[in-house]
Amino acid sequence: MSFIGDMVTVAAVSAGAFFFLAGTVGLLRFPDTLTRLHALTKADNLGLGLVVLGLLPQTESLRDGAKLVSIWLLGLLAGATVSQLIARTARQNETAG
Amino acid sequence: MSIATVFEIVLAAVVMGLGIWTIAVRETYSATVGFVAYGLLVALIWVRLDAVDVALTEAAIGGGLGGVLLLGAAARLRDADAMAAEAPGRAMRASAAALSILTATALAGAVLLLPDPAPTLAPAAVANAWATSLANPVTNVLMAFRAMDTMLEKVVLLLAIIGVWSLASDAAWGGRPGPRHEADPYGVLVFLARLLPPIGIVVGIYLLWTGANHPGGAFQGGAILASMWLLAIMAGLTDTPPVSSRWLRLILIAGPALFLAVGLGGLWFGAAFLAYPAAQAKPLILGIEVAMILTIAATLGLLLAGVPERSSRR
Amino acid sequence: MSGVTVFGLAAAAAVGLGLYGLITNPQPLRKIIAFNLLGSGVFLLFGVVGRRGAAAGIGNDPVPQALVITGVVVAFSATALAIALLLRLLQTAGSTTLSSGAPPGAGSDPSGG
Numbered sequence: 001m002s003f004i005g006d007m008v009t010v011a012a013v014s015a016g017a018f019f020f021l022a023g024t025v026g027l028l029r030f031p032d033t034l035t036r037l038h039a040l041t042k043a044d045n046l047g048l049g050l051v052v053l054g055l056l057p058q059t060e061s062l063r064d065g066a067k068l069v070s071i072w073l074l075g076l077l078a079g080a081t082v083s084q085l086i087a088r089t090a091r092q093n094e095t096a097g
Numbered sequence: 098m099s100i101a102t103v104f105e106i107v108l109a110a111v112v113m114g115l116g117i118w119t120i121a122v123r124e125t126y127s128a129t130v131g132f133v134a135y136g137l138l139v140a141l142i143w144v145r146l147d148a149v150d151v152a153l154t155e156a157a158i159g160g161g162l163g164g165v166l167l168l169g170a171a172a173r174l175r176d177a178d179a180m181a182a183e184a185p186g187r188a189m190r191a192s193a194a195a196l197s198i199l200t201a202t203a204l205a206g207a208v209l210l211l212p213d214p215a216p217t218l219a220p221a222a223v224a225n226a227w228a229t230s231l232a233n234p235v236t237n238v239l240m241a242f243r244a245m246d247t248m249l250e251k252v253v254l255l256l257a258i259i260g261v262w263s264l265a266s267d268a269a270w271g272g273r274p275g276p277r278h279e280a281d282p283y284g285v286l287v288f289l290a291r292l293l294p295p296i297g298i299v300v301g302i303y304l305l306w307t308g309a310n311h312p313g314g315a316f317q318g319g320a321i322l323a324s325m326w327l328l329a330i331m332a333g334l335t336d337t338p339p340v341s342s343r344w345l346r347l348i349l350i351a352g353p354a355l356f357l358a359v360g361l362g363g364l365w366f367g368a369a370f371l372a373y374p375a376a377q378a379k380p381l382i383l384g385i386e387v388a389m390i391l392t393i394a395a396t397l398g399l400l401l402a403g404v405p406e407r408s409s410r411r
Numbered sequence: 412m413s414g415v416t417v418f419g420l421a422a423a424a425a426v427g428l429g430l431y432g433l434i435t436n437p438q439p440l441r442k443i444i445a446f447n448l449l450g451s452g453v454f455l456l457f458g459v460v461g462r463r464g465a466a467a468g469i470g471n472d473p474v475p476q477a478l479v480i481t482g483v484v485v486a487f488s489a490t491a492l493a494i495a496l497l498l499r500l501l502q503t504a505g506s507t508t509l510s511s512g513a514p515p516g517a518g519s520d521p522s523g524g
Contacts, residue, residue, distance in 0.1 A: 201427025201428075
């Protein structure tokens with residue numbers, strides 16, 4: 001059981017790290033704010049979610065797992081709000097400038 | 098060289114790179130962002146150093162609240178960026194570089210020459226933990242063994258907020274700090290400011306409560322409560338209170354006053370200033386921490402709100 | 412070279428960097444940021460000393476940890492006071508230069524303070 005848990009952890013965390021890498025490459029290479037936000041939200045939602053999924057087999061109790069999932073949900077909430085606010089400001093600057 | 102050491106070396110290198118970029122970059126706004134990222138990575142270093150309480154404090158206060166403070170200032174100073182003073186000349190930069198290299202080398206030498214059976218107070222802290230019956234040794238040190246430092250630190254926070262308030266202009270004396278924020282009442286920011294503070298308040302109080310036996314404490318919880326208050330202010334859901342209001346000032350002095358009262362009680366009824374009788378140590382410490390978290394939350398929030406700018410009479 | 416020593420060397424480098432930025436950067440906000448960098452390097456040195464003092468079942472000596480927690484909060488409040496001073500200087504003088512060559516009262520201060 002713990003071997004399967006470790007395999008899941010390695011696979012999921014590696015996938016999450018790949019999404020973080022993709023998000024960072026997108027942040028550095030995309031031309032403008034809106035596309036960069038698009039790249040960052042991939043890192044936020046998918047990458048963090050996969051990392052949390054990978055850490056779940058390593059927790060010792062259901063409560064620790066629930067805490068990890070709530071961290072992911074809070075990260076989603078904050079990321080979504082901030083992305084919307086930045087995007088709206090970028091659009092306003094675009095139409096004004 | 099294990100995987101963990103490789104990770105730590107990479108982490109230290111990234112942190113150093115961020116530090117160099119923060120100092121060297123041309124625009125002030127970029128330096129601010131770099132510093133916030135630096136603060137959050139330093140919190141990771143604290144976790145690797147096995148000091149989780151400090152990591153929480155660094156992430157919440159150094160990275161989070163400090164980041165908001167610096168970003169706000171950088172935004173307001175962005176227009177003034179163009180009229181920056183002239184950069185210092187080559188001789189000044191060379192001597193500053195020499196001084197910095199000398200200091201860094203001396204410190205690095207001190208680090209490499211640290212004594213090998215390292216002196217430590219951890220056994221003393223563990224041996225005396227019976228006096229408070231709390232399981233978190235850092236909370237023991239903060240609230241019992243070196244409680245004088247913590248009490249004086251509350252006074253320092255009070256002095257800082259008095260300093261900030263005293264900068265108000267005559268017309269705004271005793272008024273409300275900062276501008277009146279307004280946001281679209283159906284927008285995302287207001288939604289977040291309605292959704293997050295209940296969760297944040299629970300997390301903050303949980304951090305205070307669990308600080309007795311696990312990493313946490315009044316400072317970390319107070320920082321989270323302050324940030325929830327600031328979120329509500331920034332979304333326009335509530336306004337900053339006028340700094341002359343009595344209840345606000347009572348909250349600000351509640352922490353140090355209760356601490357001082359317990360300390361004098363220890364002098365009157367017990368062995369020394371701030372001595373807790375062993376039976377009542379835990380309730381006394383928790384009581385002081387409750388007053389402390391309110392004061393810390395109010396003080397940190399007001400330090401971020403800034404100098405009073407609007408007259409309270411309007 | 413253990414991880415803890417690497418962190419100690421990084422802390423020493425942070426102190427040096429912060430000192431350099433504090434002296435050479437002409438803008439006050441950059442000086443404040445460099446000062447905070449210097450402070451975080453000092454705190455990390457405390458942390459390294461504490462980590463080497465791990466004993467009696469705790470991973471890090473609690474006394475330096477408590478000192479650093481106090482230090483982080485005090486450094487934040489000092490930064491807040493410094494930034495309040497800086498913004499007030501911007502409001503009254505119109506610029507944030509620290510050199511004495513700027514004409515006094517160059518900026519507008521509508522609240523008359």
